[in-house]
Amino acid sequence: MFTGLSAFPHTPLRDDAFDEAAYAGLIERLAAVGVDSITALGSTGSYMYLDREERRRAAKTAVQRAGAVPVMVGIGALRTAQVHRLAEDAQNAGASAVLLAPVTYQALTPEEVLGLFEDVTAELSVPLVVYDNPRTTHVQFTDELYARIATLPHVASIKIPGVPAEPDLAAERVATIRTHIPDTVTVGVSGDDAAARGLIAGCDAWYSVIGGTLPGPALKITRAALSGDHAGALAESVRLEPLWALFAEHGSYRVTAAIIEHLGLAATDCLPRPVQGLDRSARALLVQVLEELELTG
Amino acid sequence: MFTGLSAFPHTPLRDDAFDEAAYAGLIERLAAVGVDSITALGSTGSYMYLDREERRRAAKTAVQRAGAVPVMVGIGALRTAQVHRLAEDAQNAGASAVLLAPVTYQALTPEEVLGLFEDVTAELSVPLVVYDNPRTTHVQFTDELYARIATLPHVASIKIPGVPAEPDLAAERVATIRTHIPDTVTVGVSGDDAAARGLIAGCDAWYSVIGGTLPGPALKITRAALSGDHAGALAESVRLEPLWALFAEHGSYRVTAAIIEHLGLAATDCLPRPVQGLDRSARALLVQVLEELELTG
Secondary structure, eight states: OOSEEEEOOOOOEETTEEOHHHHHHHHHHHHHHTOSEEEETSTTTTGGGSOHHHHHHHHHHHHHHSTTSOEEEEOOOSSHHHHHHHHHHHHHHTOSEEEEOOOOSSOOOHHHHHHHHHHHHTTOSSOEEEEOOHHHHOOOOOHHHHHHHHTSTTEEEEEESOOOSSHHHHHHHHHHHHHHSOTTSEEEEOSGGGHHHHHHTTOSEEEESGGGTOHHHHHHHHHHHHTTOHHHHHHHHHHTHHHHHHHHHHOHHHHHHHHHHHTTSSOSSOSOTTSOOOOHHHHHHHHHHHHHTTOOO | OOSEEEEOOOOOEETTEEOHHHHHHHHHHHHHHTOSEEEETSTTTTGGGSOHHHHHHHHHHHHHHSTTSOEEEEOOOSSHHHHHHHHHHHHHHTOSEEEEOOOOSSOOOHHHHHHHHHHHHTTOSSOEEEEOOHHHHOOOOOHHHHHHHHTSTTEEEEEESOOOSSHHHHHHHHHHHHHHSOTTSEEEEOSGGGHHHHHHTTOSEEEESGGGTOHHHHHHHHHHHHTTOHHHHHHHHHHTHHHHHHHHHHOHHHHHHHHHHHTTSSOSSOSOTTSOOOOHHHHHHHHHHHHHTTOOO
16 A cells, blocks of 8 residues: 555635545546546645545545545644544545654644654554645654654555756665664655656656546556656656646646636636635646647546 | 733643643733733644643633633644634634634645735634744745735734844944835734844833743833843843753743642643653753742742
8 A cells, every 4th residue: 555656636625625535536537547546635635724624525425436446544733632533534434544744833843753754553453644744844854753653553654855957866766764773664655747767766656646636647657667668657747847847937736726626627716715726827827738748538 | 902012821731631720720820920912722722732722711711711811822733724724713702803824734835824814814804923933834924925914904014033133234224124014914923032122122012921821021122122122022032041942952831831830820731742841850850940030930
């Protein structure tokens, strides 16, 4: 479950409320093409904007519609007591694993981050993915902190924020991480433009934003990289560069929301305000890119 | 209401739940010494860690126990829909004003920050303080953004994150902000070690962490600075430097929590996990500082 392509779908809203029908459709679409896992309620899945009941319903829908594909559920929240409740809800919904980022308002010390993972894993019955996402949490993990968290019970994988651009440095970075964590804990890359490089450098999994929206090209990259066809994986990633450029400019969160809206998989304004969708000109450019790359369905 | 000393008390927990009795005591203590306003549920008041019901109860308690002192209530949340509900709760509780920070998980564009303030002020019946707190929100306000938000209905004050250390530069900074906002909007300084300098530089108010915990010295600085006794204000701020040093090292949030615990005004472990209180050695140093500065009651 902690290898290959894990697809992170949106949790679309309609009129500012959870759109269960659209969400069910997104999950079924991912299951149908055979992604290796689905991570519901990741950052792309708007977890931090949804209330407990919306998150409970989304977790349940994801598990019900994913068929045989395992579902991981994001349980991050600012307060440990809330994380405990969300972990319980996710497990009751049938999640195969949970994903936890150390979300912050007040900056946390490394001891406090470790304490969060200690408290949560002590109460858990399913595996846990450590979610290192400095752009949203503003927590800077060190390898020392990886090492201390990775030996806690239930920890199965670490989602790292990316790898260096240069192939040798990327391989060295993944190898260094592996010296700090047990062999049983996998390493998954995130940052979609770095995914091909990350898998080639030795990552076991790709925790993928685009995989939740356009699983076809994400599967192509993953299958090529993990079967040794490095040139094929890199070529597909290079082909998608116009998309990565839009991700860099507007954030993958807003761009993939505009993609599902454009494809008719979600209502317009599917993001939670204050986050706003792309403006008209950015949308026009996105549609042009999707057509040029033949990513239209 | 948007001038002088606004005191930001903690919202203490006991066994990880809102401690209404301790909170009532903190509010009565502030009202008794005559602070100019009390801001409930600011960053020091743990607003982002509390659920809607805890926040509703805290707002109600603050208004009931503050007597004639006006109470402002923090209404920040990640999703605009949540902010609307919290604004309604605060107003129903009798808040004289609300305080709004643009809290982020996904980074917000300036247009999205403006959109949040537009959406919220459009539904509001009481004045609003704009809460610029880049350390916790990771939003960088520009003067242009101040200008656009300050002309929205109900906007009464801006809480700025500090002023330059050099007096002329500090005065220039406050003057520059004033050129961007209507005369009716006050400017309040935060960052307690900068408060004396900020008030002397022309700020109308001090939105104060220490004022919520040890209102005596905060009132002394405020009254001196605003009555023209600049030397007196600076001397008191310099006297408190050992405290500012602890704030810089551990965060004012953790240090002031340890102070109310030490003074018996809150139970031990009054902060919401994963945030942890000061460790034993930091507490011992704090107690020594409090005794040396005669801040023991």
